[in-house]
Amino acid sequence: AREALFxxxxxxxxxxxxxxxxxxxxxxxxxVIGSLDLLRTRIKAQRYGDAERYIETAxxxxxxxxxxxxRLLAFGRRQPLDVKPVDLxxxxxxxxxxxxRTMGERIGIVLALDPALPYAETDAHQLENAIxxxxxxxxxxxxxxxxxxxxxxxxxxxxxxxxGTADGPFVTLDVSDxxxxxxxxxxxxxxxxxxxxKPLGQGTGLGLSMIYGFAKQSRGHLLIAxxxxxxxxxxxxxxxxxxxxxxxxxxxxxxALPHR
Ligand code: ADP
Numbered sequence: 157a158r159e160a161l162f163x164x165x166x167x168x169x170x171x172x173x174x175x176x177x178x179x180x181x182x183x184x185x186x187x188v189i190g191s192l193d194l195l196r197t198r199i200k201a202q203r204y205g206d207a208e209r210y211i212e213t214a215x216x217x218x219x220x221x222x223x224x225x226x227r228l229l230a231f232g233r234r235q236p237l238d239v240k241p242v243d244l245x246x247x248x249x250x251x252x253x254x255x256x257r258t259m260g261e262r263i264g265i266v267l268a269l270d271p272a273l274p275y276a277e278t279d280a281h282q283l284e285n286a287i288x289x290x291x292x293x294x295x296x297x298x299x300x301x302x303x304x305x306x307x308x309x310x311x312x313x314x315x316x317x318x319x320g321t322a323d324g325p326f327v328t329l330d331v332s333d334x335x336x337x338x339x340x341x342x343x344x345x346x347x348x349x350x351x352x353x354k355p356l357g358q359g360t361g362l363g364l365s366m367i368y369g370f371a372k373q374s375r376g377h378l379l380i381a382x383x384x385x386x387x388x389x390x391x392x393x394x395x396x397x398x399x400x401x402x403x404x405x406x407x408x409x410x411x412a413l414p415h416r
Contacts, residue, residue, distance in 0.1 A: 176350050184217050185217070187213065188217045188218050190213075191211070192210070192214050194210050195214070235282070237278070237279040237374060239279055240277075240397075241277060241397035242275055242276045242283060244273060244275075244329060245271075247283055248306050248329070251284065252267065255288070255304070258291065258292065259295050262301025263295060264304070265304050268305060268306070273309070273327060274396045274401070277374070277398070278374045278394045278395075286366075287306070289363040289366075290390050290392075292363070295333075296359075298333055298335040302333060302334035302335055302387075306330070307330040308327070309328050309330070310324075310326070311324055311391075314377050314379070327395070327396055332387060333389075336384065336385065337387055337388055339384055343382055347378075364378075376394040377391075377392075378391070378392055
């Protein structure tokens, strides 16, 4: 029964995705068909004055449709990871200024970085993208202001929504906000590609699903805990690098604390 429920939920997600894309694609095709239709009428009447304009409109619509399918293909194709030992604390600290500007004046930023954090084994560039995306989601959940907290730690064991556990240890980044939170229904769909509760043009619904894919590809985990009215915590667990200074027995103390 659980498998059936899972399948049904998956079909619903695919259905939503397909409906959204079909809608956009249809609009673009309507542009192509409409322009060609007008062009045909003019040709029959041997009035060629506007012909070029109709052709331009048809080409522009077809090009937008082609760009949409290109984006879909790029989304389906997994970017290969450039995996290296990454100092998560240093990455977070390096983003502090950018995040400050992005969050605006009504959101305070708190960093709680574990000074003895080992290196993570992951792609630094995609990690940066993930952090910025998570912070933007947090900002969008706090329209009246609040606090964004970025915390790093080591997690021995991850207990997931799949009701199993994954043995670590992992290098963990928690991105927490004091925003409006998610209902259980929204939470259950949050990782679905193209699922968004944001107004048209403001959300793509791809952020969390891409970060989820990134976490899986890194052999890590992405988990969300959220309560309506009190906020959301997104936890990214990444494998520890065998080349960590900590693992090599060096003292990593205070290595990557942000300068204040
Ligand atoms: P997008 O941000 O473009 O909508 P995402 O995949 O990043 O796409 O997020 C999907 C949905 O999950 C959002 O539309 C929102 O409803 C919900 N969500 C994500 N992060 C948060 C958060 N920090 N607080 C509340 N809701 C969130």
